[in-house]
Amino acid sequence: MKRFATNPLTTLEYVWWWGKRVNDNVPISSQENIRPIEEHLQVIPSELEIIKQYFEKRSSVLEKKIKQ
Template sequence: MANAWNQTCRMKGLAVGPMTTFEYSEWWVKRINDNIPGPNSENGQSIEEHLRVVPTELEIIKQDFERRNAELEKKIEQMEEEKMNLRLDMDV
């Protein structure tokens, strides 16, 4: 009976513990994950280009606002100059 008990304990240890052979262990260490795509030679982007941050919608709106604001400021300056020229013409 003691012999059967020892054998049962050994079987449980094998069932619970890792049952790997030396060859399997070597294969496991050398395995290659085929799910990860390798570098694509067709796409010639540098890492910097690939990792470039795309501006958010808010940043794009802000840039557009600043550009339009600068254009309006130039128009205001032109209109003020025209106004001054008209005043000078009326005074003459």
């Protein structure tokens, strides 16, 4: 919490207002939106990667049939 030098002309209401203003600017994390770091770093495969995997799988199956 920040403190500032008060002088004799500073009122208690002003001191209270200043403390509230400073403390209201402090970001507070909301517990409902917190996710594990693993979720943030999770890679979601793109459509191209899914098609590529399907193609490779299908190619290997066809290659095995040709060899027989």
